[in-house]
Amino acid sequence: MLYRKHITTIEVQILDDGKAIADGERRQLSVLFCDLVDATMLSGQVDPEVYREVLRAYHFTCAEVIHRFNGFIAQHLGDALLVYFGYPQTHEDEAQRAIFVGLGMLEAVQTLNAHLQQEKGIRLAIRVGIHTGLTVIGDIGEGAKHEVLALGEAPNIASRIQGVAAPDTVAISADTYRLVQDYFKVEDLGFHTLKGVAAPTKVYRVLQKRDTQSRLKIASARGLMPLVGREQEVELLLERWEQVKTGQGQVVLLSGEGGIGKSRLVQEFKEQITDQKQVRFECRSSPYFQNSALYPVIELWEQVCAFAEDASEKFNNLEQLLRQDVPAIEETARSSPAQLSPPIAEERYPTLAMSSQRQRQETLETIAATLLKQAQQHPVLFILEDLQWTDPSTIELLHLLIDQTSTAAFCLLLTCRPTFQAPWGLPKHLSPIALNRLSPNQIKRMAERVAGDKSLPAAVLQQIVEKTDGVPLFVEETTKAVVESDVLEEQDRHYELTGSFSALAIPATLNDSLMSRLDRLGSAKDIAQLGAVIGRDFSYEVLHAIAKSDEKTLQRELNRLVEAELLYQKGLPPGATYTFKHALIQDAAYQSLLKSTRQQYHRGAAQVLETQFPGRVVSKPELLAHHYTEAGLPERAIDYWQKAGEHAIRRSANVEAISHLNKGLSLFKMLPDTSQHARRKLDLLTTLGPALIAVKGYVAKEVEMIYAQAHKLCQRVGDAPQRYQVLRGLWGRTGAD
Ligand SMILES: Nc1ncnc2c1ncn2[C@@H]1O[C@H](COP(=O)(O)OP(=O)(O)O)[C@@H](O)[C@H]1O
Ligand SMILES: [Mg+2]
Structure with a gap:
């Protein structure tokens, strides 16, 4: 204790x-x-x-x-x-x-x-x-x-x-x-x-x-939001169903990562055909029972026999079901309950004189026959979700069903994540559907629906689009989290920002699912973390220069990340560039690093860029500025924010320039108040002034504040070369008032 x-x-x-x-x-x-x-x-x-x-x-x-x-x-x-x-x-x-x-x-x-x-x-x-x-x-x-x-x-x-x-x-x-x-x-x-x-x-x-x-069942209990997009997919499912009704069996394999909307699409399809005659079987695999033989089917039988409370009554129902539907194979019917509910079967039936392998085979065939039998009366819709967690016996059963259903009024609707490798190839009556991400407009529509049909500030919507990459689950959870946070205040018809808004945090509800994807990678996770520090996109060259691993290891780990679909790859090493598929995964990888490790990685990135990639420094000074800021080296960072500001102004990108220069200015609070620092600050302010005037006009309050601040600094440092410019800024304003 x-x-x-x-x-x-x-x-x-x-x-x-x-x-x-x-x-x-x-x-x-x-x-x-x-x-x-x-x-x-x-x-x-x-x-x-x-x-x-x-x-x-x-x-x-x-x-x-x-x-x-x-x-x-x-x-x-x-x-x-x-x-x-x-x-x-x-x-x-x-x-x-x-x-x-x-x-x-x-x-x-x-x-x-x-x-x-x-x-x-x-x-x-x-x-x-x-x-x-x-x-x-x-x-x-x-x-x-x-x-x-x-x-x-x-x-x-x-x-x-x-x-x-x-x-x-x-x-x-x-x-x-x-x-x-x-x-x-x-x-x-x-x-x-x-x-x-x-x-x-x-x-x-x-x-x-x-x-x-x-x-999804939980979400439906609360009332599902209307479906966003997916018109083509629904259309295709309905077409296949029409074929099923004429006795041409169909298999549809819906694939896509977790949260992309597979179950939601299945739900939509079910709703669209509710008024049609059909026999529907629905089951799903579970991550906890990946190696429990026939788990989803047993769950299904449980549902079919649900009205029975105790095990023995359930068993009776099952026996009856099997006998009634497949009278010709009563002998094998015995073996089926034996596999599904061993203790009672042992009591009621003598041990079968067949090998367990044979017994298993017969069980699968019995189940398949039972299901197919149903299709003689009404079209059957058999749904099995989450094949990535399905036990090998059930997969074998599916294989049997796929082989036997092409000429029956039978529709197999299966869902899986991309990691699932189908063992049955591509039979003619199988249609694979890969679900893609939602478009930015669809994301915005979805986010506002989650927010109770109230409009969200543009900056928040923009971040939701960027962070969630069109995965509906991410959109839902991120929006819920931001609406419930104190970043937003609810008004009659819209949400308003309560203060300044910088970045969305990872919702606690998504943390585990994001981290689990990283943890599964073992040692490749370190590379993902390092990559996350460099940015959403990073080049092999820069990564290699910072990483401690040798080239062979590095390439092997990168390949694993690409295979696991965490990264997209363009080109081949050493010319390759990589992109994190999800901003949220990049965030999760980044945030799992200790703050001290992050700083160290940022410092490494900044130094490598500075010494080995001078071209990139010239074209993207803000990148260095960012790394030095996060590395906790404000003086160096300020120099680069200044350069980034100037670079942007030369291209007339004033809004970007304002953002860069403000970032630089915010770092002065970390530095002692010396006259040397005052001069540097004056440089930033006098670069910022014209950019602000270009965007906001002479009369803007911000412009006045910047020049007033600059004026004070001029007085302090005495001989500032920018003095004339500052005074003109102030007078120019006064004249315009
Ligand atoms: N197209 C869509 N429109 C609206 N909500 C959606 C859409 N797709 C998915 N969702 C919602 O996103 C969440 C995740 O979807 P779900 O179907 O459970 O994903 P999956 O089965 O692929 O893991 C659910 O709450 C679902 O209602
Ligand atoms: Mg699902």
């Missing part, structure tokens, strides 16, 4: 599966803290040896649940457990995983209690607390004494939340709740003041999982 004090700085033993992060990383973690209730009392009641045995059993039980959901046990010390979700590898849904583990542990401890009570007269109770927040995580120490240090408030808050939980319950913070609210039923436990946390925190008790499974 060491933990109760200062978890934030506890050094944690790294486990074998933990990847060492030598330099540390900034990571959003969902942290689970679990503790035994009244452990001290218990340890006083029983013999220490018995107590040890009990603890071991408890740890073992919990560890089993934790590993199932890929949690990382950072520490088990005595009777407490600290678990990270989002390290060393992020999955798309870490907060949900943490809660599944919390609920799973409660259940597992109950099971353990049954034994403990019988054998030792002991009953354990646990409390679980979960919180999601930013941490800096990394290892320290050398060799075998590797240790991971997780810093930040998150672990501390998780442990405090645990203290709020009643025995045998899971409590979560408001930040975690926000990420999972649609997936779990909770009870509001009100505000609590947690030790070491300034503001009172809202705490929720998790009651149970909701049965809605997919993101």
